[in-house]
Amino acid sequence: MKRVALIGMPNVGKSTLFNRLTGSHVKAGNWPGITVDLYSAKLLLGADIVELVDLPGVYDLRGHTEDQAVVSTFIARNRVDLMLVVINASQIERQLRLVSSLAPLGVPLVLILNMADEAAALGIRIECEKLSSRMGMPVCMVSAKRGHGLEQLRTLIRTSLQEPLQPPRADIDERALDAAAHACVFVPAQATHAQTEKLDRVLLHPWLGLPIFFGVMFLLFEAIFWVGKPIQDAMSWFFDTLRNVALVPLASGLPEMVRGLLFDGLYSGLATVASFVPLIILFFLCMALVEDTGYLSRAAFLMDALMSKFGMDGRSFVMILMGFGCNVPALMGTRVMRSRGLRLLTMLVIPLSLCSARLQVFLFFIAALFPTRTAPLVLFSLYLMSIAAAMLTSLVFKRRFSNNDALVLEMPPYRLPTLSQVILRGWHEVMHFLRRATRFIVAGVVLVWVLTHFPIGAAPASAQTWAGQLGAFLNPVLSPLGIDPQLTIALIFGFVAKEIVIGSLAVIYARDGGALLSALADHINWIQAYSFMLFTLIYTPCLSTIATIRTEAKNRAYTVFAVVWPLALAWVVSFVFYQTAISI
Amino acid sequence: MRTLDSLTTGERAIIRTLEVSEDLAYCLSAFGFRIGKTVQLIRRARFAGPLHIRIDTTDLMLRACDARCIEVQRQPA
Structure with a gap:
C-alpha cells in the first residue's frame, strides 16, 4: 500500500484537511502544535487504498524540538511515496521555505494551498499554474474547512501515485523559492x-483583556451547569428506574453474591459515572469551541508577562489550560518547547490542572453537599485552587x-469553526474519555466490590473487610484532613484513575444516583467534602498521567519527584484548610 | 541602529540584522523574519509582556528580550 504524508507548519489546517479526506476523528485545533501523536487512516482513491499520515506541524527540519525529531524520525524510518505540503494560502512567501527543508529527502511533493477562502477574502491573487511550473510540482488550492477543492485534490493524489512524480531538485534554495512566490503571488498592500x-482591540485590551478572558471562562462554566444539570438529573432518574423496574426483577433468580456484584458493583458504578457524561460532553464542546477560534493564543499573549514571573511562558499557560480537559495530551503538547528546563517545569505543573475526570468527582460532591446556587462558585474556587497550586509549584x-x-x-486570525468541526472535535474527546473511563471503571469497581465484600462473612464495606483494614491502616495519615476510612478507600482507587472514585463510593455505600448523594451528605459535612476535593485536586491525577510523564521526560527520578511533590502538597493544603475551617 | 523592541505602537521598520542563536534564527525565519523585511509593532502586552508583531500577513508574539536581538531601521514614510 502506498503511503502519503501530510506535512506543514503548525496551524495551517492540516488536521482539518486530514479529517476531510479520511472522515476519521482526529484532533484539529486552531493552535500551533496541537497534533502531537501521529494519526493515520486508510483513504480510498478510486480503486486504490492509500495510507494517509498526519505529521506534527514543524517550521523546518533543522531545529531541535521534539516535534521536529518526530517528523525527521518518521521520514527516516518509514517509506513515504508522496508528501502533501500544506501551506496557508495567505502566507505563501514565508511558508514556502519549508520546501527547501523537504527537497533533499528525495520524495515527490505536492503543494496544497489551504484556506483559499481566507486568501481570497484578503484580496490575495495566486497564479497556480505558473507557481506549479516554477516549483516543478503540482499545486492545488483547497479550503479544508469549507470542503472546497477536495475532489480535485483526491484526483491529484491518485494520479501522482499512479504515474510517480519526479522529486523536486535537491538544491532548490530559499532564494529560488522567494522568487517563485514573488512572481506568482500578489498580496495587496493592506x-x-x-x-x-x-476583536483584538477588545480582547487584547491592556486592562480589559485578562478580566474578559476569565469572565468568558466563568460564563462557560455557568452555562455548562445551567444546561447540563437538568440533563444529568434526568439521566440519574432513568438509571434508577431502569434498575428497579426492569433489571432487579429480571435477575431475581441469580445467587445473591452474583446479584451483589452486578448491581452494587458494576451497575451502581457505571450508572453513576454515566449520569455525568452529559456534563463532560458539554465541557468538551465548549473547550473545542474556545480552542478552534484562536482565542487560546491570545490567552498566551495576555498571560506571558505573568507566566514569566513563574519561570514559564504563555505556551505553558495554554498547555495548563488544555490540561483542564485531560492532562495526557497537554503533557505531550509540551514537545514544541525547545528548553528542557521549561518543558520539565511545565510538565510538573500540568498535572495540577483540574481535568475532566476530577471535574466529574467534584460535580458529584458539590451536588451532594452544596446548594445549586453556590455550586458554580464552589467549582470555580476549585479551578482557582488548581491555578494557585500550579503557581506555587x-x-x-x-x-x-x-x-x-x-x-x-x-x-492566527479568529476563525469561527463550523458546527461539524466543533461536534467532531468534542465527540473525539468524549469517545477518548469514555474508552479510557469504561476500561478503568469496570476493572476498578469490580476490585472495589471485592475489597469491600471480602473476606466472606464480613459486613459489606465494614471495618472487617479488606478495604476497611486498608482504610484503617491509612487513617492516621488522612484523618487530620477530615477524610474518613470510606473516603480513604476512594482516594486509593483514585490513584489509578479519578474515573473510579465515584463508582467506588457507589460500591462502598451500596447505593447509586440520588440515594448515594444523600448517603454522602449524611456521612460527611461540607468541610470534609471540600478537604477531600482539595486532596483529590492536587494529588496524582492518574496512572496514565504518570506513564506519560515517564515517557516524555525519559527520566525515572523526575517521574518519582512528579508523584511525590503533588502528594505532599495535597496533604499540606487539605490539612491547613480542614484544621482552619473546623477551628473557626 | 534601533532594535525591534524600541518601536512605538503602530510603527513600521525594516529588519537589518538578526543576532540570535542558530536555532532561533531558523524559527524566526520560518515566521518571516528576514533581512530587508518590513515589520510593524501592533501592540505591547501589559507589565512588560510580549510584543504583537506583524510581518506581511502573519501576526505573532515575541518577547521584548528576544526582539532586542533584532536591529531595525525606520521605514521612510
Missing part, C-alpha cells in the same frame, strides 16, 4: 483581517528548571 483587528521550582527558550508564537 491585506489585514479587519474583523480580527477589531512553579515558584518553588523555577530556579531548579530554568528556561532559556524564546517565545515565538503565531496569533
Whole structure:
C-alpha cells in the first residue's frame, strides 16, 4: 500500500484537511502544535487504498524540538511515496521555505494551498499554474474547512501515485523559492483581517483583556451547569428506574453474591459515572469551541508577562489550560518547547490542572453537599485552587528548571469553526474519555466490590473487610484532613484513575444516583467534602498521567519527584484548610 | 541602529540584522523574519509582556528580550 504524508507548519489546517479526506476523528485545533501523536487512516482513491499520515506541524527540519525529531524520525524510518505540503494560502512567501527543508529527502511533493477562502477574502491573487511550473510540482488550492477543492485534490493524489512524480531538485534554495512566490503571488498592500483587528482591540485590551478572558471562562462554566444539570438529573432518574423496574426483577433468580456484584458493583458504578457524561460532553464542546477560534493564543499573549514571573511562558499557560480537559495530551503538547528546563517545569505543573475526570468527582460532591446556587462558585474556587497550586509549584521550582527558550508564537486570525468541526472535535474527546473511563471503571469497581465484600462473612464495606483494614491502616495519615476510612478507600482507587472514585463510593455505600448523594451528605459535612476535593485536586491525577510523564521526560527520578511533590502538597493544603475551617 | 523592541505602537521598520542563536534564527525565519523585511509593532502586552508583531500577513508574539536581538531601521514614510 502506498503511503502519503501530510506535512506543514503548525496551524495551517492540516488536521482539518486530514479529517476531510479520511472522515476519521482526529484532533484539529486552531493552535500551533496541537497534533502531537501521529494519526493515520486508510483513504480510498478510486480503486486504490492509500495510507494517509498526519505529521506534527514543524517550521523546518533543522531545529531541535521534539516535534521536529518526530517528523525527521518518521521520514527516516518509514517509506513515504508522496508528501502533501500544506501551506496557508495567505502566507505563501514565508511558508514556502519549508520546501527547501523537504527537497533533499528525495520524495515527490505536492503543494496544497489551504484556506483559499481566507486568501481570497484578503484580496490575495495566486497564479497556480505558473507557481506549479516554477516549483516543478503540482499545486492545488483547497479550503479544508469549507470542503472546497477536495475532489480535485483526491484526483491529484491518485494520479501522482499512479504515474510517480519526479522529486523536486535537491538544491532548490530559499532564494529560488522567494522568487517563485514573488512572481506568482500578489498580496495587496493592506491585506489585514479587519474583523480580527477589531476583536483584538477588545480582547487584547491592556486592562480589559485578562478580566474578559476569565469572565468568558466563568460564563462557560455557568452555562455548562445551567444546561447540563437538568440533563444529568434526568439521566440519574432513568438509571434508577431502569434498575428497579426492569433489571432487579429480571435477575431475581441469580445467587445473591452474583446479584451483589452486578448491581452494587458494576451497575451502581457505571450508572453513576454515566449520569455525568452529559456534563463532560458539554465541557468538551465548549473547550473545542474556545480552542478552534484562536482565542487560546491570545490567552498566551495576555498571560506571558505573568507566566514569566513563574519561570514559564504563555505556551505553558495554554498547555495548563488544555490540561483542564485531560492532562495526557497537554503533557505531550509540551514537545514544541525547545528548553528542557521549561518543558520539565511545565510538565510538573500540568498535572495540577483540574481535568475532566476530577471535574466529574467534584460535580458529584458539590451536588451532594452544596446548594445549586453556590455550586458554580464552589467549582470555580476549585479551578482557582488548581491555578494557585500550579503557581506555587512553579515558584518553588523555577530556579531548579530554568528556561532559556524564546517565545515565538503565531496569533492566527479568529476563525469561527463550523458546527461539524466543533461536534467532531468534542465527540473525539468524549469517545477518548469514555474508552479510557469504561476500561478503568469496570476493572476498578469490580476490585472495589471485592475489597469491600471480602473476606466472606464480613459486613459489606465494614471495618472487617479488606478495604476497611486498608482504610484503617491509612487513617492516621488522612484523618487530620477530615477524610474518613470510606473516603480513604476512594482516594486509593483514585490513584489509578479519578474515573473510579465515584463508582467506588457507589460500591462502598451500596447505593447509586440520588440515594448515594444523600448517603454522602449524611456521612460527611461540607468541610470534609471540600478537604477531600482539595486532596483529590492536587494529588496524582492518574496512572496514565504518570506513564506519560515517564515517557516524555525519559527520566525515572523526575517521574518519582512528579508523584511525590503533588502528594505532599495535597496533604499540606487539605490539612491547613480542614484544621482552619473546623477551628473557626 | 534601533532594535525591534524600541518601536512605538503602530510603527513600521525594516529588519537589518538578526543576532540570535542558530536555532532561533531558523524559527524566526520560518515566521518571516528576514533581512530587508518590513515589520510593524501592533501592540505591547501589559507589565512588560510580549510584543504583537506583524510581518506581511502573519501576526505573532515575541518577547521584548528576544526582539532586542533584532536591529531595525525606520521605514521612510
